[in-house]
Amino acid sequence: MSVTTLTFFPISKPFSIFHIHTSISLRINPWPPIRRRMVSKASHSAHLGLAVQDDFHAFLEILPCDLRNNLLNEPKRAQLLEVILDLGRLPEARYLGDCGGKYLRDTQVSMEELEYAQNAVGEFGGDNRAGIEGTLHRISAIRSRNGVIVGLTCRVGRAVSGHVDMIRDLLPFGESILFVGRPGVGKTTVMREIARVLSDELNRRVVIVDTSNEIGGDGDIPHAAIGGARRMQVPEPSMQHRIMIEAVENHMPEVIIVDEIGTEAEALACRSIAERGIMLIGTAHGERLENIIKNPTLSDLVGGIETVTLGDAEARARRCQKSILERKALPTFPFLIEMRERHYWVTHWTQRSVDMLLHGKRPLVEVRRRNDQFEVVIERGTYDGSEI
Template sequence: MVRVREGFEQEFAALMQKLPPWVRQEVEGHGPQLEEIAMDLGARLAYTVDGEARYSEREVSKEDLQFVLHRVGGFKENNRAGIEGTLHRVSRIQSALGEMTGITIRVGKFVEGVAEPLRPYLLDGQGSILLVGPPRTGKTTLLRDVVRILAERWGSRVLVVDTSNEIGGDGLIPHPGIRPARRMQVPDPPAKTQGRIIYQAIANHSPEIVVVDEIGYNEDVYECLTASRRGVRVVATAHGEKLLDVLENPALHPVLGDPDLKARERRSRPSFQMALQVVGKGRFVLYPDLAKALDELLEGNEPEGIRLGNWPPGPASQG
């Protein structure tokens, strides 16, 4: 059963307190269905409810943007801010002169049950898993629930390397939904530090499983490769519409067995034993043997996958 974790009402109320009163009045009735709020200077307030874009009659003013700025207490170097104890994310848009011209608010929810179709594959302990999908398909929401399931069995031996606090939320104490897994935050910019934090996680804290969101920087890819060679399971996400997009991304080649696209062969075994393509919210295609799937792609064929999740009725097919 998929459900928003208990406690969302308090987390949602904390977000509403950061908004100008008229914005709050416009959006607060939508609760868990509210996904995003966009406040752009001189434009009507825009917000998304269950995938549908909606607009207010009133335009956003400079005072409205300043209201949010003061309530969140400022932004970090990456122009993001969080709200302590929640998964909400507030991001700032600036002009060329550094003036704030817009704010995007992602309403964070810990959705329990979305990863349940993966439970047998997560708990069999057979290897690392790469989650692949484009933005806004629920990769991070899925990853949080993956952490919940892994932590049920391996507890504090599951260690989350949390880029931009996407998995465990902002603040010193991670969101209770991922407990008893542990969390290490990644300083900005992640391109220079994420790999170092993965190294520290493995070298200093001896995890059995490391969870990483959005790999693709040279150092973090190398550390994921090292982890797999040392017997540490890795669960990571990467951007891509399909598995083929990952194969065609040179930055990820080290963890895919160093494929040669011209020679159509791999030089070694991939660091991940399985791959999961996130097609949409609650819809996945699992490749239980990533090496075999990569070889199929290198030969110009479409690999066969297993459909998981809430697909509409119809014949099963590949991804």
Template sequence: MAAGSEVAALLAVVPRWIGASVEGDAAETVEEIELDLGRPPRLHFHDHDEPVTLSREVGREDLQYVLGRVTRFREDNRTGIDRTLHRIACIRDRYHEIVGFTFRIGRAIGEAAQPLQELLETRRNVLVVGRPGAGKTTVLRSAAAILSDQLHRRVVIADTSNEIGGDGQVPHPAIGSARRLQIPLPDHERPADAGARQAGVILQAVINHRAETIIVDELGFAADARVARTIARRGIQLIATAHGASLRDVIFNSELACLVGDPQTIVLSPEEIERRGMMRHTILERTGPPVFDCAVEIVRRGVFVIHPDVAESVDNLLRDLPPQAQTGHPRTGSQPG
């Protein structure tokens, strides 16, 4: 499906007077459309710092227009459009009635992970971090295509919210020949099982489908982290994103710290304090090797900070020293951090 027709597929479920505001060139840059009952729609474009607010307010007839074309939302209040990467989320009031929508335009960027190909070829485990909207999922999607189609690896994706492969039973062609396992919806009566469900699917990729590379969007639970360690011990390549804008955020996330060496507070003996020439009685140190060999921080789309040795970068950060990182393209034009 061509990029233009993919955007048109989403605009077809948006009220026409709103869709008319993103026709032509605007359709190529629109990223998100917000509809809230009784308020003007807001349109976000990637080449605008501020959203564009329309003059007319959203009425109930506009909400019904959408609901007449999008009839099913999951328990997480999300849905999508088959064979596209778009995401539609609804907002409900306390009576469970829908009072708003967020339409997120998904675009496949085939070259997004190309600067990381050298890392992917080495079969090293790669952790990708970055602020929301920086393009982490786009990089994973591109990496899946590179690994499966160019490097001919057996790739399985654990698709947490259908954002890598898109909604529906048939994944978006942007993931190449990688296979996609969808995470079951959590039981709202047992929310603590959410992490266990994703961890279970990740294990299925190993046991049932003989994955050589596993791609996971958002390692966010302690159960995910434990399974990631298991995968690393089996010698299977793991490419994943995690909550946090930088490697430092992962280090100080208690549930995910084990991914980067599980730093713990160490109490120093008087002899050790004297030997190190320190004033402090406690320090933070890694207690084991990191699950991930290298890490990639997405500063903004297409701009990366690469940590080729996570262990070394973590050790430096724990000592309040600059990490050993590279900026820019890891093959050419990289500069040491």
């Protein structure tokens, strides 16, 4: 990706990106001015250079005693992503930034150890997920054909302060933001901190629609990491879209936060909420903008795609085929952020990027990353994704 470093300057008052778009030529980039932000070195920790709260001892309590001791003495404990317990196999630990895993001992996982972990966690929901009350840890089950748990994925949940600095300048605009990225890149962690910043620092009425208690943690009292945001739990994943609409109709939020938008009903609920003037912060399945555009279930989040037949004269003027792809409507999410890595994000002005990709061009995007001093650096350059 070719980039051009910007000169940053402060803005005294947030303003709508749509006002910018209507007052300038299409040849000029429609991005608002940006402030360069510095991260205090005093807030750095051993984990990714950010302040972290992980309730690690509560996580260890569900594991066999010998595994607890191994993990407590592990130098890379701060980078632990998850522990895998599969019946008849060696227990395995996986770490951030590492390919593959590390075996924790040379004896296999027994059914008694799985039952112990299951009893320590409690009841699993219809999505085969559970949590440890008062923490952000997530436990996911693998079942046999008879419904017996034969495997557990025990993922460490962390409340990380500092990620929001990557996009703090976008939050005052009140425009909806969609995050995409591969599993494990930190999307849910970012949702959690955005909820806290919007509710506590920007004084917005924030409601989190928490399908698997991943954002607010397990238990009836949400984790302190979400600040003053309110949390609505979802009994079954299939009910997420209903709870989203219920949150709007019953609790008058200014912001709705929802994780893992994945069905057509949820995409339609997002559009309905956005059309009522409510800011949406969400995540969707996909790594790049192109994945969302090509997904017939989720493409409505970025405006939807339709085939348009041009007249002969128009096709000759555009030097293209008579049947072309066009965006159907305004995007539900004006901003889309590709989380390539935990400290490397690509930010799209969705309307502009979708249109240019459909026309075979590469849009201008913002690359947001942290340098070696953990300062947030924002650059603009041509998108390196593929054409549609």
